[in-house]
Amino acid sequence: MGEKLLTIEDIAQAANVAKSTVSRVLNNSGYVGKETRERVEKVIAESNYTPWVTARNLSKQMSNTIGVVVSEITNPYFARAFEGISEVIDKNDMNIIFCNTDRTPDKEEQALRMLQEKRVRGIIISPVIDYDVPEKAKLFRSQLESISAPTVLLDAPVDLDLWDGVFFDNFDGAYHAVKAMISSGHRQIGIITGDRKNKVVRERHRGYIKALKDSGLKVDPSLVFVGDYTVETAYRIGKSMIQAGMLPPAIFTANNFTTIGFIKACIEEKVELEKDVSVMAFDKLDEYDIFGLKYNRLERDPRAMGRMAAGMLVTRIQYPDMPRSRKIIPSKIVMCR
DNA sequence: TTCTAGGTAGCTTTATGCTA
DNA sequence: TAGCATAAAGCTACCTAGAA
Numbered sequence: 001m002g003e004k005l006l007t008i009e010d011i012a013q014a015a016n017v018a019k020s021t022v023s024r025v026l027n028n029s030g031y032v033g034k035e036t037r038e039r040v041e042k043v044i045a046e047s048n049y050t051p052w053v054t055a056r057n058l059s060k061q062m063s064n065t066i067g068v069v070v071s072e073i074t075n076p077y078f079a080r081a082f083e084g085i086s087e088v089i090d091k092n093d094m095n096i097i098f099c100n101t102d103r104t105p106d107k108e109e110q111a112l113r114m115l116q117e118k119r120v121r122g123i124i125i126s127p128v129i130d131y132d133v134p135e136k137a138k139l140f141r142s143q144l145e146s147i148s149a150p151t152v153l154l155d156a157p158v159d160l161d162l163w164d165g166v167f168f169d170n171f172d173g174a175y176h177a178v179k180a181m182i183s184s185g186h187r188q189i190g191i192i193t194g195d196r197k198n199k200v201v202r203e204r205h206r207g208y209i210k211a212l213k214d215s216g217l218k219v220d221p222s223l224v225f226v227g228d229y230t231v232e233t234a235y236r237i238g239k240s241m242i243q244a245g246m247l248p249p250a251i252f253t254a255n256n257f258t259t260i261g262f263i264k265a266c267i268e269e270k271v272e273l274e275k276d277v278s279v280m281a282f283d284k285l286d287e288y289d290i291f292g293l294k295y296n297r298l299e300r301d302p303r304a305m306g307r308m309a310a311g312m313l314v315t316r317i318q319y320p321d322m323p324r325s326r327k328i329i330p331s332k333i334v335m336c337r
Numbered sequence: 338t339t340c341t342a343g344g345t346a347g348c349t350t351t352a353t354g355c356t357a
Numbered sequence: 358t359a360g361c362a363t364a365a366a367g368c369t370a371c372c373t374a375g376a377a
Contacts, residue, residue, distance in 0.1 A: 020342070029369090036342075054368095
């Protein structure tokens with residue numbers, strides 16, 4: 001059995017004041033005499049009292065917490081974005097409830113419901129759903145609409161016309177990445193793509209195709225390897241293409257897990273990057289810098305994106321009626337030689 | 338007039354009691 | 358047994374009274 005938690009009433013009794021006076025001391029609001037304040041503060045310090053946040057939220061009809069919902073926390077890209085969010089939210093004296101949905105719409109729905117129940121002040125969400133499927137988009141839209149807290153979309157498809165958001169143009173990014181490979185002299189460029197039911201995957205794939213076509217190059221179906229944006233599958237694809245002698249001179253890995261899986265296969269098969277195969281990665285692999293891997297990449301700054309989204313949310317909380325805000329994050333192509 | 342501090346309504350949910 | 362009313366939880370915000 002735990003001890004009974006101290007309440008504001010107990011502090012008031014011990015300090016011989018009314019609980020409203022204790023509340024004023026705690027919140028540094030209203031008039032409190034110097035002597036009274038010191039007496040209350042002494043009792044608080046000696047008793048280790050901390051206000052009960054649930055009761056405070058109940059009284060204020062709001063919490064000081066925001067919710068962050070991401071589709072895959074194992075992705076370093078989202079981990080970096082979270083750092084950026086946390087930076088801004090900390091500065092604004094707010095807290096974060098973090099939800100990982102594992103790319104599962106059901107989990108996403110649960111997370112949103114839970115955050116609504118917790119009366120969070122705002123939500124940043126990197127959605128799971130594919131907006132090209134009308135019924136799914138409709139469901140997602142109605143769910144977001146039922147949430148009274150302001151919402152900011154993070155890294156959702158760029159044409160999603162809902163709420164505030166920080167977006168990335170996946171088509172444009174992939175297009176310029178592949179164009180850069182072509183400019184560096186490559187004519188045979190393969191791609192390890194993902195499940196094309198997903199809009200992000202399709203956009204990146206479309207960028208790849210357009211870059212080839214605009215450069216007068218044929219799209220060779222035998223150079224299109226369909227995976228699922230996971231390390232394991234990309235590794236398997238990499239291994240089998242190397243072992244079958246089907247490795248193209250250049251390959252575009254369309255997300256960071258795919259890059260990791262493919263490079264792992266190359267290392268195991270003694271395939272030298274930039275000598276035997278040139279890789280253009282979608283996103284930088286920060287954690288792999290120490291290995292000095294030679295790969296080209298499209299770099300985005302997820303931390304800045306997180307900061308941007310959190311800033312947008314804080315502003316929206318302060319000014320609920322301001323016009324909708326949408327920002328596209330920039331990217332740059334980094335060639336390793 | 339300004340400062341100080343007590344009193345209390347009200348926030349939401351749940352348990353309990355009362356009545357039909 | 359169902360349905361409704363009320364109290365309780367901890368805290369804030371507002372109102373008000375009294376002192377200086």
